[in-house]
Amino acid sequence: MLVLRGFLQPRPSSHLVSIANKLVTAKTFRRASSTTNKNMGDKGDKTNKIALDEAKKLAARTAVDEWITEDTKIVGIGSGSTIVFAVQRIAERVWKEGALCDLICVPTSFQARQLILDYNLNLGDLDRNPIIDIAIDGADEVDSRMVLIKGGGGCLLQEKIVASCAKHLIVIADYTKRSLRLGEQWCKGIPIEVTPIAHVPIKLKIEALFGGEATLRMALAKAGPIITDSGNFLLDWRFVAKREFDWDEVNRALMMIPGVVETGLFVDNAHKCYFGMADGTVKVQNR
Ligand SMILES: O=C[C@H](O)[C@H](O)[C@H](O)COP(=O)(O)O
The missing domain is CATH 3.40.50.1360 (Rossmann fold)
Structure with missing residues (x-):
């Protein structure tokens, strides 16, 4: 069939x-x-x-x-x-x-x-x-x-x-995905897809602009970072959850950083x- x-x-x-x-x-x-x-898509919630x-x-x-x-x-x-x-x-x-x-x-x-x-x-x-x-x-x-x-x-x-x-x-x-403010439930940060050669400067720029910490997502069953379906790297930006953010502004600012391909913020x-x-x-x- x-x-x-x-x-x-x-x-x-x-x-x-x-x-x-x-x-x-x-x-x-x-x-x-x-x-x-x-x-597929199971992130290991046990x-x-x-x-x-x-x-x-x-x-x-x-x-x-x-x-x-x-x-x-x-x-x-x-x-x-x-x-x-x-x-x-x-x-x-x-x-x-x-x-x-x-x-x-x-x-x-x-x-x-x-x-x-x-x-x-x-x-x-x-x-x-x-x-x-x-x-x-x-x-x-x-x-x-x-x-x-x-x-x-x-x-x-x-x-x-x-x-x-x-x-x-x-x-x-x-x-478990429902919250009043972002960061209340999801503590792994905001995923940001970046061009591989720029992951270090992008990390530094995000941290300088908004604080928190952006880390390169590493693969589990492969040495090195995760490669997305489009061949890019991912940074997970753990923002300071208590700080007030205008997510629309944050998203726009992130998108202005050269090498940022897309963000996981859907505003x-x-x-x-x-x-x-x-x-x-x-x-x-x-x-
Ligand atoms: O990268 C994955 C996608 O953005 C998913 O839609 C998101 O992570 C939600 O996935 P799940 O349905 O497994 O919670």
């Missing part, structure tokens, strides 16, 4: 979908969950992982069901562990319910692209699909004004590009955020 599916671009018409369902569902779900759930996963799943499924309709043509697929549940729900609607046959999915990372392929969804790109209806993505922290920190899993540049092409960015997260991007809560409810935050 995986081969057959390749010949059926664009998506199979609905009478073929039911046949395709029977053939592909078991295989697709078995294959996809074996590669995506365990090792505490209460099952409850957290339930909360992520709840947020993801609610957001997908509210925002992705038959009118949605192009969806941006974020990165991380929460987005896995959103892709699973999209795939369920496509392959089990025979809906969303023409939906095109534009990835924000290598991981997102793999997820789209693993679940046998239509893979798009910004060349052919530069205008996106909805982008769905996770976040490392969301403050009361819907400023986000992203990039904890090393993906932020393509995420911000895709979000900028989307009419709406819908954020999905578990309850004016998110439209709505769905938090899966510990009690099994979903809290919705609007901008």
Whole structure:
């Protein structure tokens, strides 16, 4: 079926979908969950992982069901562990319910692209699909004004590009990501993607401008730093959490430093955020 599916671009018409369902569902779900759930976007949260996963799943499924309709043509697929549940729900609607046959999915990372392929969804790109209806993505922290920190899993540049092409960015997260002020929950700093040759001067400039400490993110199973999907390095800037920051200004100032490619501060991007809560409810935050 995986081969057959390749010949059926664009998506199979609905009478073929039911046949395709029977053939592909078991295989697709078995294959996809074996590669995506365990090792993609999981930043190693060990505490209460099952409850957290339930909360992520709840947020993801609610957001997908509210925002992705038959009118949605192009969806941006974020990165991380929460987005896995959103892709699973999209795939369920496509392959089990025979809906969303023409939906095109534009990835924000290598991981997102793999997820789209693993679940046998239509893979798009910004060349052919530069205008996106909805982008769905996770976040490392969301403050009361819907400023986000992203990039904890090393993906932020393509995420911000895709979000900028989307009419709406819908954020999905578990309850540990919700805070009044940035830094309350997420203590690993703001990820900043930089051109490799400039990581030292950029670090010094950030610290001189705003204080705190910017450290080069090192790889775990490789000697040396993490290399992003776009071939850059990442600095994690641990800012002084008690200090008041105008995040819009900070973001602009960071972007003015030569060699900074993008920041994990999403200031004016998110439209709505769905938090899966510990009690099994979903809290919705609007901008
Ligand atoms: O680099 C990763 C992305 O920005 C993720 O969207 C973010 O880290 C949230 O990931 P998760 O859903 O795993 O908490």
